[in-house]
Amino acid sequence: MSPRTPVPRPKPSGAALPDEIFAGFAGAPMQARNAPGPLTEERARAVLATVPDPEIPSVMLPDLGVIRGVEVTGDAVTVRMSPTYTGCPATDLMQMMIREQLTATGFASVTVDLVLSPPWSSDDITAEGRRKMAAAGIAPPAHRATDKRHLTGTLPDVACPHCGSADTVMTSAFGATACKALWRCNACQEPFDYFKCI
Numbered sequence: 001m002s003p004r005t006p007v008p009r010p011k012p013s014g015a016a017l018p019d020e021i022f023a024g025f026a027g028a029p030m031q032a033r034n035a036p037g038p039l040t041e042e043r044a045r046a047v048l049a050t051v052p053d054p055e056i057p058s059v060m061l062p063d064l065g066v067i068r069g070v071e072v073t074g075d076a077v078t079v080r081m082s083p084t085y086t087g088c089p090a091t092d093l094m095q096m097m098i099r100e101q102l103t104a105t106g107f108a109s110v111t112v113d114l115v116l117s118p119p120w121s122s123d124d125i126t127a128e129g130r131r132k133m134a135a136a137g138i139a140p141p142a143h144r145a146t147d148k149r150h151l152t153g154t155l156p157d158v159a160c161p162h163c164g165s166a167d168t169v170m171t172s173a174f175g176a177t178a179c180k181a182l183w184r185c186n187a188c189q190e191p192f193d194y195f196k197c198i
């Protein structure tokens with residue numbers, strides 16, 4: 001059994017997350033939720049494919065590999081989701097966005113269950129997710145999550161997401177968020193975030 005975490009409504013009714021939070025993201029069309037049609041698992045998954053990672057908005061939740069299951073019974077949907085890492089501040093926001101979007105689609109009951117085992121790791125990021133990360137200027141994890149060289153001070157070879165050069169150097173162990181490090185490319189001189197293997 002996975003731990004069942006009730007997700008409270010984020011705000012009083014009438015104060016839904018504004019569409020602008022979603023609408024500006026590349027690859028996040030709103031048609032999935034607005035199109036009429038039966039409430040199926042396929043439909044729910046299409047809606048989830050429009051919900052972005054709050055910290056890397058061009059990468060959608062299925063690209064991250066955090067969606068572990070979707071079950072539709074009538075007008076009720078249960079989404080099983082793994083947090084990217086314990087204590088990640090984006091987890092609450094992901095749950096809120098899932099609830100908002102599936103409710104807006106017409107599901108009368110939306111449950112988000114957090115799946116802690118097996119835990120998510122950066123290995124779960126899909127090929128599509130890695131491509132979108134690189135396109136956003138963020139170097140995707142270069143090695144398997146079991147590779148802990150970033151913890152021991154031995155740095156992995158990280159290719160620059162801008163020019164592809166391997167002549168790169170870490171300038172800070174923490175970038176825009178705790179799960180990223182700040183690197184710089186010696187070839188094109190551009191700084192970039194590197195998504196750590198976690």
Ligand SMILES: [Zn+2]
Nearest residue numbers: 160163185188
């Ligand atoms: Zn470069």
